[in-house]
Amino acid sequence: MTVLIKGARVLGGEPADLLLADGRVAEVGQRLDAAGATVVDAGGLVALPGLVDLHTHLREPGREDAETVETGSRAAALGGFTAVHAMANTDPVADTAGVVEQVWRLGRKAGLVDVVPVGAVTVGLRGERLAELGAMADSAARVRVFSDDGHCVADPALMRRALEYVKAFDGVVAQHAEEPRLTAGAQMNEGDRSARLGLAGWPAAAEEAVIARDVLLAQHVGARLHVCHVSTAGSVEILRWAKSRGVQVTAEVTPHHLLLTEACAESYDPVFKVNPPLRTDEDVLALRQGLADGTIDAVATDHAPHAVEDKESEWASARPGMLGLEQALAVVVQALVEPGLLDWAGVADRMSVRPAAIGRLSGLGDRAHGRPLAAGEPANLLLLDPAARSVVDPAALASRSRNSPYAGRELPGRVVATFLRGEATVLDGKAVR
Numbered sequence: 001m002t003v004l005i006k007g008a009r010v011l012g013g014e015p016a017d018l019l020l021a022d023g024r025v026a027e028v029g030q031r032l033d034a035a036g037a038t039v040v041d042a043g044g045l046v047a048l049p050g051l052v053d054l055h056t057h058l059r060e061p062g063r064e065d066a067e068t069v070e071t072g073s074r075a076a077a078l079g080g081f082t083a084v085h086a087m088a089n090t091d092p093v094a095d096t097a098g099v100v101e102q103v104w105r106l107g108r109k110a111g112l113v114d115v116v117p118v119g120a121v122t123v124g125l126r127g128e129r130l131a132e133l134g135a136m137a138d139s140a141a142r143v144r145v146f147s148d149d150g151h152c153v154a155d156p157a158l159m160r161r162a163l164e165y166v167k168a169f170d171g172v173v174a175q176h177a178e179e180p181r182l183t184a185g186a187q188m189n190e191g192d193r194s195a196r197l198g199l200a201g202w203p204a205a206a207e208e209a210v211i212a213r214d215v216l217l218a219q220h221v222g223a224r225l226h227v228c229h230v231s232t233a234g235s236v237e238i239l240r241w242a243k244s245r246g247v248q249v250t251a252e253v254t255p256h257h258l259l260l261t262e263a264c265a266e267s268y269d270p271v272f273k274v275n276p277p278l279r280t281d282e283d284v285l286a287l288r289q290g291l292a293d294g295t296i297d298a299v300a301t302d303h304a305p306h307a308v309e310d311k312e313s314e315w316a317s318a319r320p321g322m323l324g325l326e327q328a329l330a331v332v333v334q335a336l337v338e339p340g341l342l343d344w345a346g347v348a349d350r351m352s353v354r355p356a357a358i359g360r361l362s363g364l365g366d367r368a369h370g371r372p373l374a375a376g377e378p379a380n381l382l383l384l385d386p387a388a389r390s391v392v393d394p395a396a397l398a399s400r401s402r403n404s405p406y407a408g409r410e411l412p413g414r415v416v417a418t419f420l421r422g423e424a425t426v427l428d429g430k431a432v433r
């Protein structure tokens with residue numbers, strides 16, 4: 001299949017044509033021509049490298065009523081993603097080569113994005129003993145990111161051993177930083193508002209204490225650490241300090257922590273219940289600043305679909321988590337591009353280049369992600385209409401779940417097309433399959 005994209009602004013630059021052939025970008029230039037090619041008019045559209053999510057919950061195996069690899073892949077493609085890392089907190093847990101290979105195969109079958117399985121750090125996410133990290137790394141799924149996400153690897157000795165172990169295959173431990181002794185029963189950010197609303201507080205210190213501990217451990221053993229869903233200004237400060245000391249630490253922030261605050265909890269609508277919780281205005285500003293200056297490396301969605309019965313109950317009994325894949329880019333445009341904190345090259349860096357590098361997807365040849373939009377590179381890209389604005393309708397989402405915190409909100413930017421290795425997965429804003 002040959003595709004000729006006419007007049008796209010690559011990374012927001014001057015309009016150019018892109019010729020995609022045999023899964024690669026064959027040529028980027030002016031007034032390109034190709035007999036028999038499918039022509040896509042991209043006038044006014046921005047071309048970005050296909051987005052890479054380091055943190056997606058696809059819920060298969062185990063909760064196919066909330067999401068499947070296929071429905072989550074479709075949501076991802078519609079959001080402009082060409083690769084997603086599938087978190088390990090499934091049922092059964094992805095803690096063996098068998099389970100990660102199953103998820104990987106389901107991703108190939110769906111064929112809409114590259115589904116890259118994350119392996120659990122500990123058996124059953126129980127935090128007691130290490131899972132078969134080496135077997136998962138050597139499996140067909142080629143796991144490089146390991147996480148007990150949903151749970152913190154709270155035992156410092158176990159965390160140290162995990163960090164040491166993954167060095168052997170250039171892996172990274174992605175920590176859900178939450179000191180469980182400080183968050184028992186926690187419902188929302190701890191502060192004046194949680195006291196007034198009568199909801200148990202989740203203090204910033206529960207996150208920051210684990211990040212501080214883990215950057216010291218990572219430095220001590222010379223291993224790679226990645227911090228999931230950073231949510232506080234204090235966490236950004238600790239990361240800045242650690243990076244200045246040469247610690248091999250990377251971090252991600254979610255779209256919702258870049259846009260929403262604890263004020264959402266005033267509604268008592270559990271769609272806003274999430275782990276870590278939505279924080280304060282000051283935290284949101286620090287997270288935006290940290291992402292803009294590169295202290296935070298990546299935006300990762302933490303797309304967390306939940307079935308209606310798990311979400312539409314009273315606040316305290318609802319599951320934490322919210323959808324993210326389909327609106328991630330729109331939120332970044334609103335929170336960072338429109339205020340002038342990030343340009344399009346910056347968006348490409350934080351949503352494609354760096355997450356791909358952290359997941360070790362940049363050097364995979366034909367199957368690489370996070371590469372520049374240049375001749376010879378794999379043709380993974382999206383076309384965005386930055387001028388379009390639309391109101392989010394949860395009923396219209398491709399996800400099998402409906403727990404979007406952006407329902408009824410107007411957001412900028414529309415993903416018009418997504419290409420995975422030169423094949424359209426989204427065209428005219430609609431999934432091709």
Ligand SMILES: NC(=O)N[C@@H](CC(=O)O)C(=O)O
Pocket residue numbers: 057089149150151176273274275276302304305319320321322
């Ligand atoms: N973020 C959430 O609130 N929930 C996630 C788990 C997690 O990311 O910690 C989930 O699996 O539902």
Ligand SMILES: [Zn+2]
Pocket residue numbers: 149150151176228229275276
């Ligand atoms: Zn988590």
Ligand SMILES: [Zn+2]
Pocket residue numbers: 055057087149150302304
């Ligand atoms: Zn998560």
